[in-house]
Amino acid sequence: MSEIVSHHAHGISLQRINAMVLRYWYLLMSSWPRLLELIYWPALQIITWGFLQNYISQASGFFARAGGTLIGAVILWDILFRGQLGFSISFLEEMWARNLGNLMMSPLKPIEFLLSLMIMSLIRLAIGVIPMTLLALFFFGFNFYAIGLPLIAFFCNLIFTSWSVGVFASGLVLRNGLGAESIVWTLMFAVMPLACVYYPVEVLPAWLQYVAWALPPTYVFEGMRSLLIDHTLRADLMAWALVINAILFAASFAVFLALLQSAKRNGSLLAGGE
Amino acid sequence: MRLLSQWLNDGHMQQRGTGQAQAPNQPPAADQGGSAAIEVVDLVKVYKTTRAVDDISFRIARGSITGLLGGNGAGKTTTIAMIMGLVLPTSGRVSVLGAKIPEQRYDVLGRMNFESPYVDMPMRLTVRQNLTIFGRLYAVKQLRERIDQLATDLDLTEFLDRSNGKLSAGQKTRVALAKALINEPDLLLLDEPTASLDPDTADWVRQHLETYRKTHNATILLASHNMLEVERLCDRVIIMKRGKIQDDDSPERIMARYNRDTLEEVFLDVARGRLREGAP
Numbered sequence: 001m002s003e004i005v006s007h008h009a010h011g012i013s014l015q016r017i018n019a020m021v022l023r024y025w026y027l028l029m030s031s032w033p034r035l036l037e038l039i040y041w042p043a044l045q046i047i048t049w050g051f052l053q054n055y056i057s058q059a060s061g062f063f064a065r066a067g068g069t070l071i072g073a074v075i076l077w078d079i080l081f082r083g084q085l086g087f088s089i090s091f092l093e094e095m096w097a098r099n100l101g102n103l104m105m106s107p108l109k110p111i112e113f114l115l116s117l118m119i120m121s122l123i124r125l126a127i128g129v130i131p132m133t134l135l136a137l138f139f140f141g142f143n144f145y146a147i148g149l150p151l152i153a154f155f156c157n158l159i160f161t162s163w164s165v166g167v168f169a170s171g172l173v174l175r176n177g178l179g180a181e182s183i184v185w186t187l188m189f190a191v192m193p194l195a196c197v198y199y200p201v202e203v204l205p206a207w208l209q210y211v212a213w214a215l216p217p218t219y220v221f222e223g224m225r226s227l228l229i230d231h232t233l234r235a236d237l238m239a240w241a242l243v244i245n246a247i248l249f250a251a252s253f254a255v256f257l258a259l260l261q262s263a264k265r266n267g268s269l270l271a272g273g274e
Numbered sequence: 275m276r277l278l279s280q281w282l283n284d285g286h287m288q289q290r291g292t293g294q295a296q297a298p299n300q301p302p303a304a305d306q307g308g309s310a311a312i313e314v315v316d317l318v319k320v321y322k323t324t325r326a327v328d329d330i331s332f333r334i335a336r337g338s339i340t341g342l343l344g345g346n347g348a349g350k351t352t353t354i355a356m357i358m359g360l361v362l363p364t365s366g367r368v369s370v371l372g373a374k375i376p377e378q379r380y381d382v383l384g385r386m387n388f389e390s391p392y393v394d395m396p397m398r399l400t401v402r403q404n405l406t407i408f409g410r411l412y413a414v415k416q417l418r419e420r421i422d423q424l425a426t427d428l429d430l431t432e433f434l435d436r437s438n439g440k441l442s443a444g445q446k447t448r449v450a451l452a453k454a455l456i457n458e459p460d461l462l463l464l465d466e467p468t469a470s471l472d473p474d475t476a477d478w479v480r481q482h483l484e485t486y487r488k489t490h491n492a493t494i495l496l497a498s499h500n501m502l503e504v505e506r507l508c509d510r511v512i513i514m515k516r517g518k519i520q521d522d523d524s525p526e527r528i529m530a531r532y533n534r535d536t537l538e539e540v541f542l543d544v545a546r547g548r549l550r551e552g553a554p
Binding site for chain 1: 319321326351352355358359360361362376380383384386387388390392393394395396397398399403406407408410411412413437453
């Protein structure tokens with residue numbers, strides 16, 4: 001017997017992605033504390049670290065010469081961290097709302113769901129980080145956008161890493177329920193010391209440097225220091241970061257799908273609790 | 275290409291085919307033809323050491339309302355979840371509207387919908403926003419008109435711009451039902467559709483479901499603890515106990531077989547292990 005297949009059953013549907021972005025947009029606009037939180041922490045970060053940079057610059061000739069290294073690192077770290085949070089919090093909203101079953105039962109495909117979370121991470125990032133960069137300019141005279149074209153390479157590499165970590169963390173929550181929620185908030189901090197956000201890779205013991213160079217953000221932070229201190233653009237670092245990001249991105253998707261399948265075997269999709 | 279296909283279809287390789295499984299032995303009230311809305315063959319689900327669903331088979335005719343009855347832990351929700359593709363069977367086969375589940379579920383998800391007490395609609399969003407989002411996910415044409423129609427049918431017009439979290443339990447159930455009907459599904463899966471509702475609202479919901487089935491020739495499978503609801507709504511009842519099918523027939527014939535006046539009495543007989551008339 002032949003069956004009529006649903007419209008838009010095959011391929012990726014922009015309409016469904018759009019619907020999910022609209023869902024998160026409605027949520028964001030319905031709650032001023034959610035909006036405020038997006039701006040509050042980045043603003044607090046930049047002001048604290050900015051004054052610290054001012055203080056150190058007065059005491060150290062090196063930091064006076066390497067103007068903005070610390071502030072630049074704070075902003076780039078926030079792109080990495082808030083990018084992941086922006087992705088993961090939108091995902092957690094579905095768990096908190098017990099809405100995941102409705103979505104999984106709808107024609108929405110996992111890839112469309114993940115793409116909508118990526119778009120939301122960009123929107124949430126823009127709301128948090130743009131005011132942060134303006135504060136850096138206003139209080140400390142650091143023009144983040146003066147980095148110019150290399151900023152695009154920095155941003156793309158950091159956002160891809162943040163999405164990979166976000167996809168992986170979301171898969172863990174999907175499989176293990178909200179008991180695994182703390183992973184979402186803390187996973188990126190495990191990357192922080194190894195990605196050499198505030199210091200060069202040479203500071204690490206030799207064996208740990210191999211681990212550091214396996215992480216794409218390390219290349220970005222090294223690249224930023226090279227640009228701000230030596231005024232040299234290291235395209236090779238950006239290219240390596242992109243290659244590793246591509247591998248991480250594909251791996252995170254594969255792990256997410258494996259965890260989704262495991263959740264279906266385990267019956268945890270409808271449970272969703274702890 | 276294989277990886278791309280997996281990304282597009284939550285890890286299942288898409289397969290083509292009719293999805294028709296061989297018919298198992300059929301009870302008298304079951305679908306006998308080749309146009310079953312749901313076909314379940316030798317379905318088993320084992321969670322670690324627990325056999326939640328233990329080798330069940332049934333076919334459900336299009337346009338019918340079937341009740342899945344059973345106590346807590348009987349396997350009703352797991353069975354429905356496997357029909358939806360949200361839980362993977364340990365073994366056995368499921369096909370829905372001619373598509374194999376879970377492999378071909380995206381071919382038919384747009385023609386199905388469900389309501390369950392295990393899921394909620396987002397609380398901060400208004401009823402209209404929630405219905406708009408689900409309408410777009412289901413690619414509903416003329417969505418604004420469809421939402422207005424549902425609001426009228428389900429008496430939701432005055433709540434459309436109120437957030438879901440500010441509604442009463444009865445109002446929330448009607449919103450969940452509106453979501454379940456937004457795409458005018460051919461197959462509706464309902465898990466405890468009137469749980470925690472007052473008798474008046476519950477009766478009202480049942481009436482609406484009956485009307486929907488008649489006007490759309492839709493198939494409805496509902497899991498329920500409410501025997502009166504099942505008696506009133508269902509053409510057929512499948513009684514489950516400890517993952518197995520204990521009985522499967524029309525409510526009238528089941529009651530006659532157990533020599534009982536109500537399904538509630540039959541339910542108690544099954545739950546307490548009292549044998550039906552003529553059973554070995």
